[in-house]
Amino acid sequence: MADETPSSSWTAAIPELFYDVLARILPGFVTLASGFYVYGCWRTSIDAWPIDWEAIAKDTTLWVAFAVTMSSWVLGLLLTPLGESLWARQRKPQFLNVVARHPVQLQQACDAGILTPALPEGVALDQINANTENGEKLAGEVYQQLHEYLKDRKPEWRSVLSKNQAEVTFYANVTAGFMVVLVFGSILSTIWLLVARLFAWKEVAASQIAWFGVLSILPMVVLGECAYWGLYGKVPRLWARHMGMLSTELKSAKDKAVKQERTFP
16 A cells, blocks of 8 residues: 555545534634624623624734634534534434335445444345334444445545535534524513513513514524525435445446456356
């Protein structure tokens, strides 16, 4: 095996860097910006401590940009478990479609040792259905094994699969981020609406707080729904990409075996 050159190391690192930017930093930044939007609506609703966005923009330095980037990355990491659970909900039904459409390829992959899923006792891979025990976990195992195998077969496959998976993770984490901000905004608006009523603030009308509460929460609902539908559309494409590559790999292995048999009868 040839030694890995610095250029090949950089080439291999590019998909991972792209994944971090698209799947972690961007969802974290969107969540951070949405949180500031909700927070700004609350402060505006009670006319307290108005945010001077122009001053903030003028004072922005490289260190601030770095801090925002790192905060977005950390927030993206924290959103990943919730995003993964949303992705897993979409992964299982699409996996059932894959089993129904590609039973031969999946069985050949199992026979070749590419896939080693922990199937329930007495259940074959082509018998998986919606009632199969731990079907969601099984879908995750098959996907992960298939993904790890294919991305190591060809450099171009690694780039494509990393990009596709980053897109799915982006939509999942953005959806999770909007859910978190929605909960944050709902709690914030409810608390201050109750405070305004209990203490009868004369300078702040309860209807004003309620209006700004709706103004802050409604975009989170709409954008979160859009992100979730983006996730819904990306997951089947991701499975289709993997199955297309698997079919190519199985065909290549079969052709190679036939050629060897002809060469060494």
